Amino acid sequence: MSLPVQHLWLIPALPLAAAAVGALTPRSGRTLAAGAAIATMAGAFLLACLALGGALDFPAAHQVLNFAWFDLGATSLRLGLLLDPLTAFMCVMVTFVSLLIFIFSTGYMKADANAKQFFCFLSLFAAAMLGLIIANSLLLLFVCWELVGLASYLLIGFWFHKPAAAAAAKKAFITTRIGDLGFLLGLLWLQDAQGTLLFYDGGHGILESAALANLTHLLPCGLAASTAIGLLIFCGAIGKSGQFPLHVWLPDAMEGPTPVSALIHAATMVAAGVFLIARVYPLMAADQLLANVPVHALTVVAFIGAITALMGALIAVAQNDIKRILAFSTVSQLGYMMLAIGVGSWVAAIFHLLTHAFFKALLFLGAGSVIHAAHHEQDIRRLGGLRPKMKVTFATFAIGMMALSGVPFLFSGFWSKEAILHAAHGWEVSSLPFYAAVLGVVLTAFYMTRLVAEVFYGAPRSDEASHAHENSPAMTVPLVILAACSILFSLLAWPSPWLQHQLDPSAHSESGDMSLVLPSIVLVALGLGAGWAYYGRRPRTKAESPDPLDRYAPGLMAALANRLGFDELYAATVGRLSSGFATLAAFLEVFVWDGAVRFLAGLGELSGLVSRENDEAGFNAGFDAGSKTLRDTGVAYSKAQTGDAHGYLRTLALGFVLLLILVILGGAR
Amino acid sequence: MSPLQLCLILSSLLFCVGLVGALARSNTILVLLGIELMLNAANLNFIAFWRYGPHPAAGTGVIFVLFTIAVAAAEAAVGIALVIAVHRHRKSVRLQEAASLKG
Numbered sequence: 001m002s003l004p005v006q007h008l009w010l011i012p013a014l015p016l017a018a019a020a021v022g023a024l025t026p027r028s029g030r031t032l033a034a035g036a037a038i039a040t041m042a043g044a045f046l047l048a049c050l051a052l053g054g055a056l057d058f059p060a061a062h063q064v065l066n067f068a069w070f071d072l073g074a075t076s077l078r079l080g081l082l083l084d085p086l087t088a089f090m091c092v093m094v095t096f097v098s099l100l101i102f103i104f105s106t107g108y109m110k111a112d113a114n115a116k117q118f119f120c121f122l123s124l125f126a127a128a129m130l131g132l133i134i135a136n137s138l139l140l141l142f143v144c145w146e147l148v149g150l151a152s153y154l155l156i157g158f159w160f161h162k163p164a165a166a167a168a169a170k171k172a173f174i175t176t177r178i179g180d181l182g183f184l185l186g187l188l189w190l191q192d193a194q195g196t197l198l199f200y201d202g203g204h205g206i207l208e209s210a211a212l213a214n215l216t217h218l219l220p221c222g223l224a225a226s227t228a229i230g231l232l233i234f235c236g237a238i239g240k241s242g243q244f245p246l247h248v249w250l251p252d253a254m255e256g257p258t259p260v261s262a263l264i265h266a267a268t269m270v271a272a273g274v275f276l277i278a279r280v281y282p283l284m285a286a287d288q289l290l291a292n293v294p295v296h297a298l299t300v301v302a303f304i305g306a307i308t309a310l311m312g313a314l315i316a317v318a319q320n321d322i323k324r325i326l327a328f329s330t331v332s333q334l335g336y337m338m339l340a341i342g343v344g345s346w347v348a349a350i351f352h353l354l355t356h357a358f359f360k361a362l363l364f365l366g367a368g369s370v371i372h373a374a375h376h377e378q379d380i381r382r383l384g385g386l387r388p389k390m391k392v393t394f395a396t397f398a399i400g401m402m403a404l405s406g407v408p409f410l411f412s413g414f415w416s417k418e419a420i421l422h423a424a425h426g427w428e429v430s431s432l433p434f435y436a437a438v439l440g441v442v443l444t445a446f447y448m449t450r451l452v453a454e455v456f457y458g459a460p461r462s463d464e465a466s467h468a469h470e471n472s473p474a475m476t477v478p479l480v481i482l483a484a485c486s487i488l489f490s491l492l493a494w495p496s497p498w499l500q501h502q503l504d505p506s507a508h509s510e511s512g513d514m515s516l517v518l519p520s521i522v523l524v525a526l527g528l529g530a531g532w533a534y535y536g537r538r539p540r541t542k543a544e545s546p547d548p549l550d551r552y553a554p555g556l557m558a559a560l561a562n563r564l565g566f567d568e569l570y571a572a573t574v575g576r577l578s579s580g581f582a583t584l585a586a587f588l589e590v591f592v593w594d595g596a597v598r599f600l601a602g603l604g605e606l607s608g609l610v611s612r613e614n615d616e617a618g619f620n621a622g623f624d625a626g627s628k629t630l631r632d633t634g635v636a637y638s639k640a641q642t643g644d645a646h647g648y649l650r651t652l653a654l655g656f657v658l659l660l661i662l663v664i665l666g667g668a669r
Numbered sequence: 670m671s672p673l674q675l676c677l678i679l680s681s682l683l684f685c686v687g688l689v690g691a692l693a694r695s696n697t698i699l700v701l702l703g704i705e706l707m708l709n710a711a712n713l714n715f716i717a718f719w720r721y722g723p724h725p726a727a728g729t730g731v732i733f734v735l736f737t738i739a740v741a742a743a744e745a746a747v748g749i750a751l752v753i754a755v756h757r758h759r760k761s762v763r764l765q766e767a768a769s770l771k772g
Contacts, residue, residue, distance in 0.1 A: 642768070643767075643770050643771030644765065646692060646695075646764060649692055650692055
């Protein structure tokens with residue numbers, strides 16, 4: 001039994017319906033909203049599993065359903081749905097992780113008065129992401145992409161009464177919009193060049209070889225057309241997936257409720273960028289065979305990914321907020337994924353995306369569990385000693401931490417990271433990204449050890465931490481399930497690379513090449529050992545005591561704690577530039593345009609004054625004089641009306657006599 | 670003097686009596702009486718000119734006078750009704766006091 005592509009639209013439609021239910025219920029209907037969200041997501045998960053079954057029957061085929069949206073003159077704008085293993089795996093992952101996060105949210109948002117709206121937004125978020133995944137058209141993908149951005153804005157700013165949350169929501173929205181501008185330009189260029197935005201359309205789609213051959217010509221600047229379009233689309237992914245230099249919104253997005261962070265970092269928002277680049281990989285790779293171009297699109301992707309991976313890991317070492325450490329860890333891991341795509345192995349990137357989704361959701365929900373228990377204390381210096389109090393959270397968090405660090409063999413993160421390192425090692429263009437990735441592995445193990453040691457070991461260093469206790473099953477059960485998945489996913493790659501083979505049957509199998517396993521184990525052990533040596537052996541005793549690393553390189557640590565000053569840099573350059581423009585515009589508005597408008601208004605006023613004078617002194621005076629004469633005449637004549645009937649009769653008689661005399665005289669004459 | 674001239678003199682005298690009554694009395698009813706006298710002087714002239722005119726057989730003068738009497742009766746009815754209305758309003762029929770339309 002499998003889900004045919006004709007019914008694929010049901011997967012995003014179900015959570016969308018839940019969002020509608022959430023939007024239409026009154027505020028008291030939180031149980032209904034949460035129930036609808038969870039039930040539809042469970043349904044979507046089952047459908048996604050069916051779709052996966054259907055996709056795996058024909059792993060090499062792209063099953064599509066294309067339809068015309070509307071006609072523009074002679075051309076017809078067509079959208080479509082696509083079912084292939086990439087879509088199906090992503091759908092299963094997104095629905096499953098979202099489902100667990102929704103369940104967790106019922107516990108986490110128990111005390112929030114606005115919870116029904118929260119579930120409405122969560123459903124919308126998941127629906128948009130699912131729509132993005134099943135799209136067979138870059139346009140449909142872009143529409144859902146923007147919906148994801150909208151939902152993330154609503155959710156990051158969910159506690160909008162906090163100024164920091166409102167600012168973070170705005171920052172996330174605007175920063176990703178910068179990247180989206182590039183995406184949109186690339187999309188328009190592609191539409192102009194190819195006349196269609198469908199990915200696969202029986203040989204005419206933009207990702208099929210016939211169309212890609214159109215884009216190999218060189219532009220005046222020396223780049224191939226496909227390189228330019230690919231890089232523009234990559235701009236969108238840079239914004240959405242928090243890549244250097246647009247990563248600044250991702251850590252700030254921690255102001256949202258923790259389930260939102262989990263959703264953004266694991267299943268929906270940031271995965272979209274990696275998914276996009278993996279989806280359009282044939283386009284990105286179209287210029288690989290051209291020798292006389294200055295740069296290949298994938299080379300840029302690889303270097304951006306490597307920079308992001310190393311930078312995120314470095315900054316994570318010096319952060320003190322539990323969620324910020326995880327946020328920078330996400331930045332770093334997304335860098336790994338981009339690196340994998342850049343060096344030509346999008347399969348490894350998607351593998352890492354899937355495993356990362358599970359253990360990062362686990363880590364964030366674990367962090368949420370800690371924060372919920374410790375009354376919203378997020379500073380790891382003020383936590384501590386939670387291991388005996390929160391056994392389930394500790395055990396699952398430790399599993400997530402080991403998966404993220406890449407502890408060998410048992411944990412899924414090891415295998416996906418291994419695939420990426422292997423791909424980077426085999427890249428012919430440069431070995432720098434490989435070394436950046438290797439250094440990142442050590443740092444990842446180090447900062448995750450630091451995080452676990454600070455939060456769970458030692459003694460509680462604040463009242464909140466000492467009064468913490470384990471949370472309700474609604475919050476712990478998802479943790480256990482995610483932890484189990486983090487381990488079980490090893491089976492996807494070991495003993496044979498099953499997932500990689502399913503995603504890309506044409507790729508030659510690289511199983512059995514274990515040359516990098518040993519160095520990798522050494523690196524992870526190095527990171528874990530160093531972390532334990534600095535933070536685990538002698539746990540900090542007071543919240544105020546300095547970090548051990550501060551003693552060795554205080555300047556570097558301060559810079560890292562300050563996130564390498566990217567926010568300040570942007571505030572000083574982009575921010576100042578735009579506020580300068582705003583000031584200029586305000587000046588022009590107040591003095592130039594407003595002045596012109598005031599001048600015209602003054603002219604109008606003056607002419608009004610003049611014509612009023614004319615009116616009063618000329619026309620009005622003439623009419624006044626005329627009517628005064630008329631009135632005076634009336635007054636004079638009315639004197640004749642004496643009201644005396646005898647008078648009238650006398651006048652009448654006198655007149656009659658006079659007439660008589662006239663007649664007689666006239667008759668006599 | 671011919672009969673016609675005598676009749677005309679009589680009617681002139683009658684007219685003058687009516688005119689003086691209409692102009693000199695202050696009682697509205699008496700003014701109306703004066704006006705009736707003047708009308709009847711005119712009627713007398715009609716009869717006289719018919720009786721001594723060129724076609725005494727035609728009967729036109731009598732018919733004319735009959736019409737005049739009918740119209741005068743109607744006029745008298747309206748006039749008396751007006752006088753009664755004014756009296757109700759002002760408790761007086763003095764003509765000098767009904768001067769509220771003075772300009």
